[in-house]
Amino acid sequence: MTPGAPQRPAPAANEPRRRPTINDVARLANVSKKTVSRVINQSPFVNKDTRERIDTVIKELGYAPDPVARGLASRRSYLVGLIYDNPNPQHVIDTQQGILDVIRGSGLELVIHPCNRRDKDFLNGVRGFIDRQKLAGVILPSSVSEDEDLVAVLREYDTPYVRIASVPLDEPEHSIVTNDSEGARQAAEHLAGLGHRVIAHVSGPDTFRSSHERRSGFIEGLKTAGLELDKKLDLRAGYTFQSGIEAGRRLMAMPARPTAIFCGNDEMAAGVCQAVRETGLEIGKDVSVVGFDDSPLASRMWPALTTVLLPIRASGRMASIRLLGDRLTKEPQEEDRQGEVHPTLVVRASSGPAKT
């Protein structure tokens, strides 16, 4: 190459583009690769002039460190894991979105790992996942956050994690709280305020903490209004549409039929509505129904469903910030630094005044 020729020869035409490496930067900036490494890692032990010179070269070259190589050397990849069970599609999507809201632009990527907790082999699946990739961290939404065996595996492999749960956990610094009970309380107060006195509850499975939280919040709300939850009107179902239909049928068959029904999620609420209609009664007039989640279904049903909005996406953002704080390049929104979200009631047409 003659002197004065361009420092960076154009790659041969058909040759696939080659990313500049730390070595290229070091050579052009006339420093060692270690110093470049210091600059990209924001080490304070670099002379200002040197730093600027290197930064210039980095910009010129469009250099970006290779996450794979970094991962190998530092034993920490740039991958964030999301483990979940029980795909309530909207929850999953919202959580994914929330995480991506935060990590986008920081060179981190989101790797998803759905699993099935009822499958006795699921822990091995997770183990493989954790062990293979040296994840930067893992986020555990409510569908798995209460699984202590799972959390034990994460600890065992020394993988950082944050749990999203309906209620505060032992490790507040590793968790985000969604305060489900608050939402259920609002639902109860809403129905009581409409004049309902015989109010039923259809819950999710007892194996979910959220079922308990929503129930206890509901009971609390009733109490505020001077009401109690009749044990016979407190039904266990399965968080599914079908189980909602069945619970609804049982309620409709009761001699002292409830005039309002609070359901632990929208899926069951939709099922309950179906059962109510089968008996010829009108939703929102004869029987009020309230759900939980504010899933897309809720606003598209007819009549539209009164429900509790749970800010899942925000909880995903908060969890990621907790998990990755220092590895994020962009400063997170102040409101997303909180450790909890609060549900709100969305009133639609499925709940109306009690007939007197």
Added chain:
Amino acid sequence: MTPGAPQRPAPAANEPRRRPTINDVARLANVSKKTVSRVINQSPFVNKDTRERIDTVIKELGYAPDPVARGLASRRSYLVGLIYDNPNPQHVIDTQQGILDVIRGSGLELVIHPCNRRDKDFLNGVRGFIDRQKLAGVILPSSVSEDEDLVAVLREYDTPYVRIASVPLDEPEHSIVTNDSEGARQAAEHLAGLGHRVIAHVSGPDTFRSSHERRSGFIEGLKTAGLELDKKLDLRAGYTFQSGIEAGRRLMAMPARPTAIFCGNDEMAAGVCQAVRETGLEIGKDVSVVGFDDSPLASRMWPALTTVLLPIRASGRMASIRLLGDRLTKEPQEEDRQGEVHPTLVVRASSGPAKT
């Protein structure tokens, strides 16, 4: 260490577990790491005895190659990318599931990258994603598969990809076809068979190939039944619930009101149903409505929506198999090796005989 002492000293108690590496295997099997590498990569140039000896050690140690290190050395990571826009949550989830069905157990992971094609910067986002990770491959579901700029970027970075599209593309070996028009044709024949003569169509945006496919299939189906699609009854909407409501209102306001409406997706169908109800008419009796997708919404609505089921999850499986064939450890199902899926009509209560 005295001779006869255990070859592999137990790690100190608190020391975090250290994965066995290829060096450990090589030492114990008394071969070079390259030979071990050959074994794990199924090279044919290894003596049978040697291979067996190494396999034994691998099993004893529970050794598994480190995907990060492999990625660095081979310039191909073990990550499969899924790029999508416009989250119809169910599509997204189904596609994710389909991919995971296939790659699970092969040491590959799924990295998701939602994007927004209307954002003029979206290509740069994708570029960063592609460039940083040296993806094993990328899957492009229908929401992005027709974006030629995007595909150009993938080619530019020499990243393998498979597109899922409603209609055959130029590169059949890199695509999976969902044959949307077939489903629309069935919908048309179904409605015509019920005696409807004035049938409307509410389509998605013209910018989606799927909108055209569904329309043309629908027209074809009508033709089979000796009908034509009246231009005034062929409305463009936006694939959203809200746009469905608006389209429905326009249709209901027409002097020659249609007795049946085929919608390009379930979201719009739900909106149309709402508009129909606003006029006091009954779905399935006065006006029949058919959707497309068989989203969860369809079966939970009241009355339940007749719709076209698109096997998205299967298309995700097929796409992954196309993409990764040789890198998969488990033999794929024969039916998933096809290059196309076929929609089927799911008849529910929202479509009924035309009133005479």
Added chain:
DNA sequence: GCGAGTATTGACACCGGTATCAATAAGGGA
């Protein structure tokens, strides 16, 4: 002007694999 303390920097090994190519061993034909 000199020794000590602090600020910068780089040489080199290493992370855990893969690629290249030469070296060695085994088999076959003349």
Added chain:
DNA sequence: TCCCTTATTGATACCGGTGTCAATACTCGC
């Protein structure tokens, strides 16, 4: 029996970063 092939194997460099620790350069106090 000897040379040439073919089958196996390993030495070594390399992928693109990070960690350790020593070396060098300054600055300050006396």
